[in-house]
Amino acid sequence: xxxxxxxxxxxxxxxxxxxxxxxxxxxxxxxxxxxxxxxxxxxxxxxxxxxxxxxxxxxxxxxxxxxxxxxxxxxxxxxxxxxxxxxxxxxxxxxxxxxxxxxxxxxxxxxxxxxxxxxxxxxxxxxxxxxxxxxxxxxxxxxxxxxxxxxxxxxxxxxxxxxxxxxxxxxxxxxxxxxxxxxxxxxxxxxxxxxxxxxxxxxxxxxxxxxxxxxxxxxxxxxxxxxxxxxxxxxxxxxxx
Numbered sequence: 001x002x003x004x005x006x007x008x009x010x011x012x013x014x015x016x017x018x019x020x021x022x023x024x025x026x027x028x029x030x031x032x033x034x035x036x037x038x039x040x041x042x043x044x045x046x047x048x049x050x051x052x053x054x055x056x057x058x059x060x061x062x063x064x065x066x067x068x069x070x071x072x073x074x075x076x077x078x079x080x081x082x083x084x085x086x087x088x089x090x091x092x093x094x095x096x097x098x099x100x101x102x103x104x105x106x107x108x109x110x111x112x113x114x115x116x117x118x119x120x121x122x123x124x125x126x127x128x129x130x131x132x133x134x135x136x137x138x139x140x141x142x143x144x145x146x147x148x149x150x151x152x153x154x155x156x157x158x159x160x161x162x163x164x165x166x167x168x169x170x171x172x173x174x175x176x177x178x179x180x181x182x183x184x185x186x187x188x189x190x191x192x193x194x195x196x197x198x199x200x201x202x203x204x205x206x207x208x209x210x211x212x213x214x215x216x217x218x219x220x221x222x223x224x225x226x227x228x229x230x231x232x233x234x235x236x237x238x239x240x241x
Contacts, residue, residue, distance in 0.1 A: 027060055031069045034059065035083050038076060042118040045179075049122070050077060059162050078130065081123030086132035088112035094185045098147035099229050105140060106165045110221050113169035120173035124166045157232060165237060168221040190241055 027033070037058050038050055050073055056063035070076040085228050088109040093174040113120035125134070140161065144154035175183060199206035 029061060029065065029069065029134060031061065031079065034066060034069055034076070035079050036071065038080050039083065039116065039119055042080075042122065043116060048208035050080070052076075073084060077122060078126055078128045080119060081126045082128035082130035084119055084123050085109075085128065085136050087116075089132060089135060089139070094130070094143065096146070098143050099233070101143045102140075102161065102232070103225060103229060105136075105143070106161065106225050107222070108163050109136075110169045110172070110219075113166070114172045114176055117176035120169055121177055124170040124173070138190045144232075147232075148239060153235075157235070161228065161232075163173070165221075165225075168224065172219045172221065190216050 034055070038055055040051065041054060041058055042048065044234055052066055054065045056066060059066075066076070070079065088105075088111070091108055113124065137158070140158045141154050144157050145151070149157060175186070177185070190209075194205055195213055196208040197205050197209075204214070
């Protein structure tokens with residue numbers, strides 16, 4: 001009869017075999033290396049989807065070897081998404097001031113996603129079910145619980161916070177992922193097109209033209225985040241009345 005120790009030993013042997021497996025170029029394959037290489041490939045111009053064939057070429061490995069580490073291409077996508085979350089958590093720290101901590105968490109996540117736009121577009125809507133995501137959720141709920149929310153309200157406000165943040169991150173990442181010419185054209189449109197519209201036909205655009213040109217060329221997330229945090233504060237205030 002197989003014992004728990006037998007099972008653990010078998011798992012350890014399998015993991016060791018994975019660690020020792022080398023490609024034809026002598027590179028030692030691992031889940032971490034595959035994920036890092038996938039991110040690097042996605043960040044190259046013109047790449048917006050993971051290709052096992054292209055990934056295998058980049059690693060100097062037969063594409064089928066990747067399935068020893070990931071069940072499917074989608075499993076790899078989830079690992080890539082979780083790595084992005086992990087990047088955003090590197091500078092995470094809790095001060096005890098819920099507003100400071102939630103702001104830092106949101107800004108770190110948004111900054112990470114917009115720094116890796118092609119990966120963010122692929123990953124923003126996914127649920128990874130992996131350790132970094134679990135750490136992020138635990139941290140976010142902890143901040144809200146320490147702020148004074150009960151477990152159910154903390155879950156609801158965390159949902160609003162993370163979707164709000166990832167929504168902005170996905171939009172801003174998509175803008176960053178545009179070809180350079182298209183992105184430049186979109187930014188220039190606020191001066192080249194909207195600032196020149198006839199005031200008699202578009203009076204509200206005309207009176208706000210300069211402000212539009214300034215604000216629409218940068219992310220609205222930092223300002224919108226403060227509005228969101230004001231709403232969380234108002235909800236906490238209502239609880240204490």
